[in-house]
Each structure stands twice: as C-alpha cells, then as structure tokens.
Amino acid sequence: xxxxxxxxxxxxxxxxxxxxxxxxxxxxxxxxxxxxxxxxxxxxxxxxxxxxxxxxxxxxxxxxxxxxxxxxxxxxxxxxxxxxxxxxxxxxxxxxxxxxxxxxxxxxxxxxxxxxxxxxxxxxxxxxxxxxxxxxxxxxxxxxxxxxxxxxxxxxxxxxxxxxxxxxxxxxxxxxxxxxxxxxxxxxxx
Amino acid sequence: xxxxxxxxxxxxxxxxxxxxxxxxxxxxxxxxxxxxxxxxxxxxxxxxxxxxxxxxxxxxxxxxxxxxxxxxxxxxxxxxxxxxxxxxxxxxxxxxxxxxxxxxxxxxxxxxxxxxxxxxxxxxxxxxxxxxxxxxxxxxxxxxxxxxxxxxxxxxxxxxxxxxxxxxxxxxxxxxxxxxxxxxxxxxxx
Numbered sequence: 001x002x003x004x005x006x007x008x009x010x011x012x013x014x015x016x017x018x019x020x021x022x023x024x025x026x027x028x029x030x031x032x033x034x035x036x037x038x039x040x041x042x043x044x045x046x047x048x049x050x051x052x053x054x055x056x057x058x059x060x061x062x063x064x065x066x067x068x069x070x071x072x073x074x075x076x077x078x079x080x081x082x083x084x085x086x087x088x089x090x091x092x093x094x095x096x097x098x099x100x101x102x103x104x105x106x107x108x109x110x111x112x113x114x115x116x117x118x119x120x121x122x123x124x125x126x127x128x129x130x131x132x133x134x135x136x137x138x139x140x141x142x143x144x145x146x147x148x149x150x151x152x153x154x155x156x157x158x159x160x161x162x163x164x165x166x167x168x169x170x171x172x173x174x175x176x177x178x179x180x181x182x183x184x185x186x187x188x189x190x
Numbered sequence: 191x192x193x194x195x196x197x198x199x200x201x202x203x204x205x206x207x208x209x210x211x212x213x214x215x216x217x218x219x220x221x222x223x224x225x226x227x228x229x230x231x232x233x234x235x236x237x238x239x240x241x242x243x244x245x246x247x248x249x250x251x252x253x254x255x256x257x258x259x260x261x262x263x264x265x266x267x268x269x270x271x272x273x274x275x276x277x278x279x280x281x282x283x284x285x286x287x288x289x290x291x292x293x294x295x296x297x298x299x300x301x302x303x304x305x306x307x308x309x310x311x312x313x314x315x316x317x318x319x320x321x322x323x324x325x326x327x328x329x330x331x332x333x334x335x336x337x338x339x340x341x342x343x344x345x346x347x348x349x350x351x352x353x354x355x356x357x358x359x360x361x362x363x364x365x366x367x368x369x370x371x372x373x374x375x376x377x378x379x380x
Binding site: 102 | 210211212213214215216289292293294295296297298300301307310311314336338342343345346348349350351352353354356357359360361362365366369370372373374377378
C-alpha cells in the first residue's frame with residue numbers, strides 16, 4: 001500500500017472536524033491541521049472551503065449504504081428498520097462521533113454557500129427517494145397498515161433520525177437514538 | 191419608552207446571527223455588528239461568547255410557551271398538537287428564520303463549551319418534561335390509543351420537530367415542517 005495522496009488525507013481525516021465545529025466554525029487551518037498536510041496543499045486541491053465541504057457531502061452519501069437498502073429483499077419494512085438500526089450502531093461504536101454531516105451542515109452553513117446547500121439538499125433528496133421506493137414496495141407487499149404517503153413517511157423518518165442525532169450531541173448520550181428506533185421508526189412503519 | 195439598554199440590544203438583535211452562523215461560526219464581531227453596539231460594550235455585559243450564548247438559550251425557552259402548554263385544558267392531545275402547530279407557524283411567518291437555537295447549538299457548539307451544552311441539554315429537558323406531563327394527562331383521560339411511554343413520545347416529537355427544522359434550513363422550504371405536523375405528530379399522538 002502506498003501513502004494516501006494529500007487529497008485523500010485531507011478528505012479522509014477531517015470528517016470529525018466538520019461534525020464537531022460545523023461549516024462556519026471549522027477553519028481551513030483546523031482542517032489542514034487535522035489532516036496533517038501543509039495549508040498550501042489545501043488550495044492545490046480545493047478552490048475554497050465550500051468546495052471541500054461539497055466533496056465531503058458527496059462522499060458522505062455512500063456511507064448511508066443506500067444501494068444495499070435499495071437492493072434489499074423483502075420484507076421491505078425490515079430493510080428500512082435495519083437501515084436505521086445500522087446508522088444508530090455506527091454512532092454507538094463512536095465511529096460517527098454522535099453527528100451527521102448533513103444535519104451539521106444544515107444547521108451551520110449560511111445562505112452565503114449555495115453550492116454546499118445544494119449538495120446537502122440533493123443528498124437528503126437521494127436518501128429520502130431510496131427510502132420512499134422501499135416503502136412503496138412494503139406498502140405494495142401489504143407490509144404496512146398505515147395509509148400515509150411513502151414519501152412523507154420517508155421524510156419524517158430522516159428528520160426524526162437527524163433530530164435524535166442532534167440531541168444526542170447536546171446531551172452526550174445515545175438515548176435519543178434509541179427512542180427514535182423504538183418509537184418513531186416503529187410507529188411510522190407499522 | 192426609553193432606549194433599550196446595551197445588554198437588551200445585544201440579546202434582542204442577535205438571535206438571527208446565532209441561528210444563521212452557529213455557535214462557532216458567529217464571532218463576537220458579527221454579534222456586536224448585528225446589535226449595533228461597540229465591541230467594548232460586549233465584554234462589559236458578558237465575560238465570554240459562551241456566556242452570551244447561555245443567556246440566549248435561557249431566554250429562548252420562554253418563546254416555546256411551555257407554561258401555556260402546561261396549563262392547557264383538555265383535550266390534552268389537542269394542546270400538544272397546537273403547541274407544535276404554533277412553533278411551525280412562527281417559522282412560516284419568517285419570525286424564526288427557519289431555525290431553532292437549540293438545534294443550531296446542538297450541532298455547532300463543541301465539547302469545549304460545557305456551560306452552553308448544559309444550557310441546551312437543560313432546555314431540551316424542560317421542553318420534554320412539559321410535553322411528557324401533558325401526554326400523561328392525555329393518556330389518563332383516555333385520549334391516546336398508543337401505549338408508548340409518554341416521556342419517549344415527548345422526546346420523539348421534539349426530535350422530529352428539530353430534524354424537520356434542520357432540513358427546512360437546508361432546503362429553504364417549509365415542507366419538512368408540514369410533514370412533521372401531518373405524519374410524525376399525528377402518528378405519535380394517536
């Protein structure tokens with residue numbers, strides 16, 4: 001294995017800085033320090049902090065494992081539940097530091113950063129679209145008793161998860177995520 | 191009416207700056223500029239940016255109108271629904287700029303600010319406690335068909351609302367809040 005490229009070092013070692021400090025709060029100095037690269041290298045690879053953040057968002061979506069959710073065999077309700085259970089487990093292991101990049105950037109990027117907002121908006125949209133498709137299959141397979149529109153249920157699940165992640169950060173405890181799994185997720189996918 | 195004191199100007203004119211830029215992102219310079227007061231005045235009234243943020247959090251909780259929620263006559267389920275409908279209406283009017291101070295600080299204050307984290311944690315706790323008490327009354331009055339613990343339902347409602355607020359910011363649209371009212375709130379208070 002060769003050494004990771006400077007670009008890979010920058011992206012690979014800075015997720016925690018973004019989640020910890022937010023978009024406005026994380027400076028380029030903070031980011032290059034965490035990555036262990038000289039500041040000059042940053043601008044060789046990214047034209048701005050915003051472009052770097054967009055790169056992070058684009059790489060974050062695959063960590064949601066949307067393809068395996070989309071390809072899951074039935075029961076489809078179980079696939080939705082396992083999807084969120086996995087995301088909670090990642091936080092329980094400490095691998096996500098209780099945060100979510102999309103929620104952090106939603107709350108900490110001003111309107112002065114339209115490309116970042118667009119990347120976050122698109123990512124939420126991809127996530128909700130895949131969940132919607134799986135919930136449609138669940139409904140068509142007779143697995144759901146609710147008659148709510150699958151797109152609305154999908155959006156409500158993502159928002160419930162994000163709110164629980166935020167309160168977990170504030171409280172330093174994971175019980176909001178446990179409540180999300182036990183109450184919101186269960187009730188909305190009855 | 192006399193002129194507002196410098197302290198009142200500082201607190202009264204800076205909520206939008208916090209919600210827009212987050213705790214780390216809003217500098218004391220940003221805050222005094224928005225308040226229209228000299229920077230020196232800031233430190234006459236607050237020993238640090240963190241103490242100023244704690245003052246904001248403490249003044250934010252009354253805007254949630256928890257007393258009127260706690261004192262509402264039955265049906266208690268209606269009181270809970272009207273509580274959240276009012277919070278959404280405040281955002282629809284633009285008076286809250288799509289944000290929530292508690293959610294913003296949850297996502298943007300690092301662990302280096304324990305007093306702020308404690309203020310946010312306490313505020314979420316007060317909110318959830320009042321909702322729990324009203325949901326207990328709803329359950330005892332036979333208004334709920336769910337057998338979920340009221341404290342868990344209360345927490346799930348707050349988190350669902352906060353997640354919807356965050357996604358509203360990211361998308362620049364209020365439909366996440368409408369979905370929260372129509373789906374999460376309705377399903378969890380059946």
